Amino acid sequence: MGNRRNNGSNASFAKRRRKMKEGLDNKNPNEDTRSPYVTTIRENEKFVQYYKMQNICPEDEWNTFLETLKTDLPTSFRITASCDVEAKLLLKLVEGVFFTDLLKGEQSDEQKNSEPFCLPWYPQRLGWQLKITRKDIRGSVAYYRLHNFLISETGNGNISRQETVSMIPPLLLDVKPSDKVLDMCAAPGSKTAQLIEALYSGSNSSVPGGLVMANDVHNSRCYMLVHQAKRLNSANVLITNYDATVLPVMNLDENGHSILKFDKILCDAPCSGDGTLRKNADIWTKWSPGNANNLHGIQFRILKRGLELLNVGGRLVYSTCSFNPVENEAVVQRMMTEAQGSVVIINANDKLPGLKTVNGLSQWIVVSKDLDVYKTFEEVPEKWNTQIRPQMFPPKEDLYNLNRCIRILPHHQDTGGFFVAVMEKIKPLPWEASITPSDELVDEAKVNNYKRKPKKRKYQGYREDPFIFLTVDDPVWPEIRDFYELKDFPIQCLLTRCSVGKKKNIYFTSPSVKDIVKNNQDRVKIINTGVKTFVRCDNKSMECNFRLAQEGLAGISSYIGQKRRLKLTRSDLITVLINPTVQATSLNQATKDILDNFGVGSCVLNMVDKDFPVELVGWKGFSTLKAYINGECRLHYLRLLGVDVSEFDVNKFKKENNDDGTEDKNEIGIDEAPEVQVKEELRQCEKLE
């Protein structure tokens, strides 16, 4: 258990064998030169003593709890819920093609041990767990197809590989399409992705009314959020870079008369992370009770700011991946004391039927980093007074229903550990009652001025380009509007990041996000927003200098007229998806006839099917048609259309064993940018003439 081999896979062995053949390496291939196993120590006496005293786990389960913590974490993933139709089709594939062999019929021992199972509490059967680890999947011949599928669909945002317990907090927030949602400590963003998906799931609009603001204090980690948001192609997301304890309020108008308060807030606080011991085994050696004491203060301040930014009637979920009551119940209790009845803890236990949890604690112990136990703050020696605070101690009686919080223990469902509290704000916080929106801004300005005086703050990370919104008199607008026959288009929702020179990419944001960015970008550090929608492609054969981008198509499709739309049959669409470029003559006669009179350039390819409507960006050449989408997206739609794409799968095990170095993969994807292709066609026509 817990063995890690440094750089010693079969793959590297096979590679070396090949190199030998070529005379590049004169080592004996039969000699195992791999470095020895490095054993990770999964023991910590203080951890055992501490948590036994804390009673986080029933006594008779303690040994199983501890033994489970020492094992590797199984793999889990979930299917993206944004689009119900696609989610159902993907689920059918997962349960069919990928899991049939594992669920029934002939099974190897390897497969028997790794049976996948559906997480009973995850809606619509979209959450899955396998009994084997990610490393096992990567290293298993039986699983290469599933592994390839997961990677391929993850890249395009159709599947998310996410730890099982991490899926819980966003579900408990119960996000609706119209909700304004804040994710305070969001990076790397697996929960943010779930929150974004929830906006779309059940919405009857491709641009829901709500939004997700994802924030993180670390500039570099904010770019992980940009990556997450990009996978989901949402116009309803903005990413900010702030210390969540002083997250500024957002103006909704120029004068600051109206400010943004959120309906749902996720406060997934930074924590000591001992719930992730199965994944991050190095925590075993670093673990100390002092870590939790040091984090309690910031966790409390983040939670407090969250509740300040929450609407009355709104819901906040506080979560950590730590077992420690000092980071969990003690933080919640401290907040409840300050909130003086304006916040209630609601029962998280019955919200996800099938999820096994234990109730939050109402009693716990507070210790020094040396494990000295203190019953009251008065007993704490002065030297620990900055680390151990009076508010960390448990209440004499549980006035706030701390037992309604939940803890997930690893041995109950073969997962990581987690803590969640669901809170609702039922009236303004005591110190909010007399504050008007403009007071909040004035107060904030005072805080900022005060902060700036002693030390000029250095700008952290990249300086972002401004977000420049288009207006009706923008010179590029008429050509875009006319070419795509855009009707009643909210042009004020289009933006660029180019302050000088030609506009390159044009992004689309939802109206709600637009208002926030416009009214705050001068005072708040916004890292990213908008989904790429129009891209400059200077091509003389096309009447407009901007092509459509697949990423933004869903958001603007309803405004696009018929002139640039092409209806395809199912078989036409499959042909276009399989081949990088298709001659019009190889399509259905009716499609070919339409194509004869269809102008060159960017267009929308529609497969009109009541069960599975598909809409893709295409490119009409002089006599050709192609889908202007990436290779993974092609594979995704081919899979959903029921085409067997296994010929495009790379069997890395087989590939490694090919002594001649040949690959077994058929490539799929765009071979050349359509504009290059058109130029080539033009040259060919000129030659013929």
Ligand SMILES: C[S@@+](CC[C@H](N)C(=O)[O-])C[C@H]1O[C@@H](n2cnc3c(N)ncnc32)[C@H](O)[C@@H]1O
């Ligand atoms: C537990 S992780 C969040 C995981 C994330 N919610 C997810 O599901 O992918 C905590 C995050 O909080 C961020 N963080 C730490 N201190 C913060 C602060 N004062 N304000 C905002 N974010 C903070 C860290 O950079 C880290 O990304």
